[in-house]
Amino acid sequence: MTKFITLAAGLTLAFATTAHAQDKPELTVYTYDSFVSDWGPGPSVEKAFEEICECDLKLVGAGDGAALLTRMQLEGARSEADVVLGLDTNLTVRAAATGLFAPYANRPATLDVPTDWTDETFLPYDWGYFAFVYDNTKLKNAPDSFEALIAMPNDFKIVIQDPRSSTPGLGLLLWVEEAYGERAPEIWAGLAPKILTVTKGWSEAYGMFTDGEADMVLSYTTSPAYHIIAEEDQSKSAASFKEGHYMQIEVAGKLAATDQPELADAFLDFMTSSAFQSIIPTTNWMYPAVFPTDGLPAGFEQLITPVDSLIIPADKAEQARDKALAEWLTALSR
Amino acid sequence: MAHSSQPIRPIHFILGGSAFALLLLLTLGTVIALWWRAEITSSLTPADWATIRFTITQALASAIISIAIAIPTARALARRNFRGRKFILTLMGAPFILPAIVAVLGILAVWGRSGYISELIANFGLGPLNIYGFGGVVLAHVFFNIPLATRLFVQGWSAIPVEHFRLAAQLGMETRDITRHLERPMLRAVAPGAFLLIFLLCISSFAVALALGGGPKATTIELAIYQAIRFDFDLTKASQLAMIQFALCAAIGAVTILIATPMHFAQGLDRKAERWDARETRYRVTDYTILTLVCLFLFLPLASILLRGIIPLFTLPSAVWWAALNSVIVATLSAGLSVCMSIAMSAFIIRIARKRKTVSNVMEVVGFLTLAASPFVIGTGLFVMTFPFISPFAIALPITALVNAAMSLPFSLRVILPAMTRAEDHYGRLADSLGMQTWDRFRFAIWPRLKRPVGFSAGLAAALSMGDLGVITLFAPPDMATLPLMMYRLMSSYQLSDAAGVALLLVTLSVALFWIFDQGGRLEHNVR
Numbered sequence: 054m055t056k057f058i059t060l061a062a063g064l065t066l067a068f069a070t071t072a073h074a075q076d077k078p079e080l081t082v083y084t085y086d087s088f089v090s091d092w093g094p095g096p097s098v099e100k101a102f103e104e105i106c107e108c109d110l111k112l113v114g115a116g117d118g119a120a121l122l123t124r125m126q127l128e129g130a131r132s133e134a135d136v137v138l139g140l141d142t143n144l145t146v147r148a149a150a151t152g153l154f155a156p157y158a159n160r161p162a163t164l165d166v167p168t169d170w171t172d173e174t175f176l177p178y179d180w181g182y183f184a185f186v187y188d189n190t191k192l193k194n195a196p197d198s199f200e201a202l203i204a205m206p207n208d209f210k211i212v213i214q215d216p217r218s219s220t221p222g223l224g225l226l227l228w229v230e231e232a233y234g235e236r237a238p239e240i241w242a243g244l245a246p247k248i249l250t251v252t253k254g255w256s257e258a259y260g261m262f263t264d265g266e267a268d269m270v271l272s273y274t275t276s277p278a279y280h281i282i283a284e285e286d287q288s289k290s291a292a293s294f295k296e297g298h299y300m301q302i303e304v305a306g307k308l309a310a311t312d313q314p315e316l317a318d319a320f321l322d323f324m325t326s327s328a329f330q331s332i333i334p335t336t337n338w339m340y341p342a343v344f345p346t347d348g349l350p351a352g353f354e355q356l357i358t359p360v361d362s363l364i365i366p367a368d369k370a371e372q373a374r375d376k377a378l379a380e381w382l383t384a385l386s387r
Numbered sequence: 388m389a390h391s392s393q394p395i396r397p398i399h400f401i402l403g404g405s406a407f408a409l410l411l412l413l414t415l416g417t418v419i420a421l422w423w424r425a426e427i428t429s430s431l432t433p434a435d436w437a438t439i440r441f442t443i444t445q446a447l448a449s450a451i452i453s454i455a456i457a458i459p460t461a462r463a464l465a466r467r468n469f470r471g472r473k474f475i476l477t478l479m480g481a482p483f484i485l486p487a488i489v490a491v492l493g494i495l496a497v498w499g500r501s502g503y504i505s506e507l508i509a510n511f512g513l514g515p516l517n518i519y520g521f522g523g524v525v526l527a528h529v530f531f532n533i534p535l536a537t538r539l540f541v542q543g544w545s546a547i548p549v550e551h552f553r554l555a556a557q558l559g560m561e562t563r564d565i566t567r568h569l570e571r572p573m574l575r576a577v578a579p580g581a582f583l584l585i586f587l588l589c590i591s592s593f594a595v596a597l598a599l600g601g602g603p604k605a606t607t608i609e610l611a612i613y614q615a616i617r618f619d620f621d622l623t624k625a626s627q628l629a630m631i632q633f634a635l636c637a638a639i640g641a642v643t644i645l646i647a648t649p650m651h652f653a654q655g656l657d658r659k660a661e662r663w664d665a666r667e668t669r670y671r672v673t674d675y676t677i678l679t680l681v682c683l684f685l686f687l688p689l690a691s692i693l694l695r696g697i698i699p700l701f702t703l704p705s706a707v708w709w710a711a712l713n714s715v716i717v718a719t720l721s722a723g724l725s726v727c728m729s730i731a732m733s734a735f736i737i738r739i740a741r742k743r744k745t746v747s748n749v750m751e752v753v754g755f756l757t758l759a760a761s762p763f764v765i766g767t768g769l770f771v772m773t774f775p776f777i778s779p780f781a782i783a784l785p786i787t788a789l790v791n792a793a794m795s796l797p798f799s800l801r802v803i804l805p806a807m808t809r810a811e812d813h814y815g816r817l818a819d820s821l822g823m824q825t826w827d828r829f830r831f832a833i834w835p836r837l838k839r840p841v842g843f844s845a846g847l848a849a850a851l852s853m854g855d856l857g858v859i860t861l862f863a864p865p866d867m868a869t870l871p872l873m874m875y876r877l878m879s880s881y882q883l884s885d886a887a888g889v890a891l892l893l894v895t896l897s898v899a900l901f902w903i904f905d906q907g908g909r910l911e912h913n914v915r
């Protein structure tokens with residue numbers, strides 16, 4: 054029994070490896086899981102920031118995007134986090150209402166985000182458009198609007214994500230709401246027979262699509278860039294919709310209770326610098342908030358450019374969300 | 388039932404009692420923590436009630452179908468002896484521990500619109516199969532649970548003393564008579580518990596229900612809880628829904644324990660039964676047909692996971708191997724913990740049962756509670772309870788091992804409690820008459836009869852813990868990941884083929900761990 058306890062204690066210690074390595078100040082940034090993964094922007098961002106900050110940057114994956122705000126609400130002012138990176142505009146008003154975030158004064162004069170950015174608290178670091186992605190070797194005439202999608206034959210199937218558990222799922226909900234307003238329930242009723250299934254998250258849906266289960270999947274206009282650049286695979290395209298495409302703008306904010314306010318500001322400054330921004334396109338597969346001076350990576354020019362950028366202003370997003378969710382549930386539960 | 392005069396010693400109170408206290412803390416305690424932390428109050432809507440109805444219906448259908456298929460499968464495995472029998476039994480552990488996302492993609496590789504079956508029937512001009520909807524949800528749950536149910540019934544069959552079968556053969560009993568006199572009483576003892584386990588497992592699943600259910604019609608309570616916590620930050624509703632899951636569990640649990648009648652077999656000499664009665668060709672044909680069909684159903688999706696993952700498996704980044712090590716450590720710890728808790732609780736329950744049957748029944752139901760508990764509520768509740776005092780990162784490992792152990796407790800308890808009851812009934816008296824006390828009594832009289840079930844349930848607990856992605860997401864420090872977490876991170880970074888490699892690694896390691904523990908339990912003991 055003692056042996057077992059020693060073993061358990063040893064193992065616990067082994068897990069707590071890099072705890073107090075150095076005396077440098079530590080900046081803790083909470084973000085979503087795919088940001089910190091080895092294939093996401095995390096490792097390069099950490100390296101680049103630590104070169105200039107004389108500090109230890111600790112990126113903590115706190116689940117998926119939707120989980121971030123919940124996590125902050127649970128932790129409150131006691132949180133170890135100094136910065137939260139990865140909320141989007143659908144959440145900023147609710148996030149600001151918690152009173153946990155502090156304003157950031159040093160916003161760059163110009164941002165390459167296709168909307169006027171006036172938020173005093175949160176700063177964007179990347180953005181993208183939601184879109185349906187398809188295999189252009191199998192599908193020659195992709196639908197060019199929601200109505201064209203509804204008019205497709207009934208064995209044409211799409212996979213979407215549940216708006217209650219997934220950011221793209223919620224994006225689609227607001228996309229239809231913003232594009233069609235009062236007609237949204239009608240559009241959803243028309244889409245219902247085309248929806249093969251609704252998954253919990255993006256990964257399941259995208260996996261089902263690449264396995265050939267569905268003809269189109271809800272994702273981003275930038276998804277084909279991954280296949281083009283990382284896999285040299287030209288077969289994936291995003292369908293351009295006449296209604297315009299709904300945007301997701303991802304932001305970061307400084308916590309009011311941070312014990313490293315200057316370092317947190319320095320991180321936010323760094324976030325819109327070209328060192329950070331040039332990492333984003335080929336790791337997070339989104340558009341950078343400030344385009345690097347030498348332009349976007351080769352391959353991005355092949356992506357579709359939406360005719361219209363749709364977005365519900367942050368202060369109306371919350372209300373629109375509840376209404377749209379109710380309509381969606383009614384239309385798809387029939 | 389014959390009772391010995393074994394007293395309840397302080398050690399039973401302390402160990403068994405603290406195991407129970409821990410369970411209650413993790414289940415009801417976490418719900419109360421959420422309630423207390425809630426900022427808004429709300430009540431259940433008609434949509435919530437529709438969700439509750441769907442949850443119950445699909446769970447009932449899944450449990451009934453799983454059991455109906457598992458009984459003949461287990462009988463075939465119990466009365467046939469063929470090459471590969473052990474292999475099938477071991478591999479059967481695999482579907483049960485698959486992370487939802489892997490299982491869904493595996494099932495779709497066979498049953499999906501571009502799956503094997505759809506391709507096959509396309510040759511005959513038939514349209515692609517469409518399993519999405521109620522049928523798809525039940526199909527997936529049956530896939531997950533047939534193996535578990537089968538293993539429970541195989542245990543049941545091996546609990547019938549071989550002497551009974553010999554006697555039956557000498558008396559010239561037909562298969563029909565053996566069914567009536569030996570097998571049916573065993574089934575009445577085992578089936579209700581197996582039913583309850585599967586029913587509860589299906590209640591708390593939601594990624595599967597959503598992906599194969601075709602849309603929000605197929606919403607389970609678990610998704611509603613997820614929504615309440617993540618989407619609305621409505622902790623009141625989350626705790627209300629969690630209470631409903633517990634109430635359901637308690638109600639169904641109470642009914643099954645009342646229906647279940649304990650087995651009254653005499654004591655035997657622990658040997659493998661020979662079934663002379665089942666040598667007839669028609670029984671042979673039925674047994675092997677059933678086995679073939681069930682194996683195809685279970686192993687085709689697994690084969691697709693193997694095919695998909697085998698090439699990327701050899702080029703996985705090194706971080707994956709560290710995650711694998713973490714997972715194995717957590718799994719081993721939680722298996723050990725789970726078994727210790729089950730033994731402590733079983734010893735306690737058995738001793739209390741002699742004095743107060745109702746109390747022990749209630750305690751048995753409590754043992755099932757963690758199955759009805761939502762991993763989100765447990766995770767969030769523990770977070771709320773511990774965060775004011777200690778950094779979540781500091782306790783990631785023990786918390787994960789502990790919660791995983793608690794989650795696998797219903798299975799271990801289901802396997803260990805009956806075995807211990809039998810050992811007490813058969814060998815406990817003998818040990819008492821020999822004047823054996825405490826430790827010696829446990830070591831010589833009880834332990835040899837517990838080894839197999841303990842090995843089996845440790846294997847199950849380890850495998851379950853390997854595949855789990857519950858609390859770790861809330862507590863994991865930046866430099867610690869487990870395999871399922873790694874797999875999700877890969878998938879959300881478009882690394883689908885590496886993710887397939889990790890999925891294969893995960894399944895292989897889980898099955899290997901299960902096999903090692905299960906084999907450990909089979910090492911020969913000295914009583915023959």
